[in-house]
Amino acid sequence: MADIIVVEDNEEIGGLLSDFLRAEGYDTYLALSGEEALEIYEAEGAKLVLLDLLLPNLDGFGVCSKIREHHNTPIIMLSAQNGKEDKLNGLLLGADDYMEKPYDIDILLAKVKGIMKRRYFSDQIVDGTLKMDKAGRRVYEAGQEIVLTTKEFDLLLYFMENKGKVLKKEELFHKIWGVDSESEPQTLTVHIKWLREKLEKDPKNPERILTVWGVGYRYI
Amino acid sequence: MADIIVVEDNEEIGGLLSDFLRAEGYDTYLALSGEEALEIYEAEGAKLVLLDLLLPNLDGFGVCSKIREHHNTPIIMLSAQNGKEDKLNGLLLGADDYMEKPYDIDILLAKVKGIMKRRYFSDQIVDGTLKMDKAGRRVYEAGQEIVLTTKEFDLLLYFMENKGKVLKKEELFHKIWGVDSESEPQTLTVHIKWLREKLEKDPKNPERILTVWGVGYRYI
């Protein structure tokens, strides 16, 4: 299933929007017409639809009601026609939200993020090609899932939440193992090794999890 | 549980808004301060909160984040301050929508109606070929009914409502058996087994209810 289908007949605007969404870690499709949107929706499904109203032939209202016949996938309508009638129609047809063009991309992204989190618990951290799905406890590198064990996942999460910071060994150990752990601190380095093996192109020359001699590690 | 809590320190505006909502058939409470809103929410619960931002003492943002600590009740923010920052803050705090004052009452009502319908009147959960009829407590796989026991049904329902999310064993146990249950947590795994036997093609290699080692289970 795709994360988001962007329906926009202006290819330039649609592409730009898709790029913004991809940068936030969402897997997006661009549909250039209402018909194409429905095709993609039927074939792939989606978690969210961003729907421009003004489309050739089958317009946004049509797409919305077609989807709403059987599904309640969230839909955000986008339109340059800012009349009250249009908004009301959109909402009555079952759109979750309606944004006027020109919309503020930050606000649109915040709305998307909010819907994804509330609806699908997809609370994710993205860093370049690396994506962590906190609620699902899964990690993806360029779309490919990387299977991590519990400790590995907890470690990586803490690293990503503290990107750039140098984390002392004891600090890391206490965070992941708990302050009252009786394990040998040495254990940490073993898990760092497993993590590097899974995350780094060349585990011998790590580019993500760097060693800070005498102190600890830093995730870049 | 109340349908809607209207939080608005201007009693006149709040009263008017409540009247409109009541006319649409919603059971509404009017809270004149953030503190009162939380009191009502704690005591009564609500299906939706309409939240004015500008309140004495505890403002709308505070109320929103307090509610979001444990619940994901829909929240619509209302504000006369129409800066981008406010909107972004609101959305990031987990508000479902943000409306600028002066808002159009018809549009507000349409939004409320939409949220209520999508959120609380879906009696069916569909996921691929699997369909759950909540009220009838029946489950169908590709049209064929699968007969489940009470516990199995409750479990599957919770799984489907939290698709993709890793559910901790204790969390699941508390949800289905109640927090004060004296049963052995081990019992949970037995029911997972029965469920897999009924839902999975090959119960030994589950594709729907996956084990997340050391944490719990995930329905995909």
Added chain:
DNA sequence: CTCTGCCTTCTAAACTTAATCAACTGCTCT
């Protein structure tokens, strides 16, 4: 009311996977 059958629970053993340890090797910095 009692019987019957299914649902649920419990238990213990088998099994699977992950974490740990400890000894060794290799690297870095002075």
Added chain:
DNA sequence: AGAGCAGTTGATTAAGTTTAGAAGGCAGAG
């Protein structure tokens, strides 16, 4: 070059999960 810290390895231990069987409990039928 040496001291000390970090990395590697594989055997071992620990932890967590599944399974099967048996027993208990509850509800509906007779």
